[in-house]
Amino acid sequence: MKNLLLFTILILFIAVGSSAQKAIGYGGELSVLSIKPNARLWISKNTGFEVFGGIATELDYFKLNDVEAGVKILKTIIYNRSNRTYWGVVGKWKWVDVFDPNKTTSLPVPGIFIGKEWYSKKINRKGFAIELGYQYGHKEYTVYSPEKHIPLPTKELFDEFPLILNLRYSFYQLRK
Secondary structure, rough: OHHHHHHHHHHHHHHHHHHOOOEEEEEEEEEEEEEEEEEEOOOOOOEEEEEEEEOOOOOOOOOOEEEEEHHHHHEEEEEEEEEEEEEEEEEEEEEEEEOOOOEEEEEEEEEEEEEEEEOOOOOOOEEEEEEEEEOHHHEEEEEOOOOOEEEEEEEEEEEEOOOOEEEEEEEEEEOO
């Protein structure tokens, strides 16, 4: 049974690698309420992954005091040599009010999006992308007293901004 499982996994990786574009891109992403560095790995023309992490703010007040990190799974809809249309799912973990130990909390934020990426291959391999989608994150949490660190009778409510609107710029290199 173990040999069959190992053989199946090996065949899947060989099949994916044989038709792969094999490109990895490093860059940055500007969102509605966050700035994130990221790395995107296209393992084939149709499948890709991205990891990211960065600083964010809340919609109520603009202070860069939140941190988020996550992963995207990407699937190509339309592929040309100079552009790509794709959809994906995103899962991120958000830490709210990181620098205030009496008011901090964390929560998962899932989402779904569609994107378009354009490539420039003239001098260096560069990519520009725009993504649009929906995400959901909601949490009610306890606030603690700054003096004695005991729970206060009031609760705070955090709602993640539901719109995903990302602008990305990446430098790509081909993998061997």
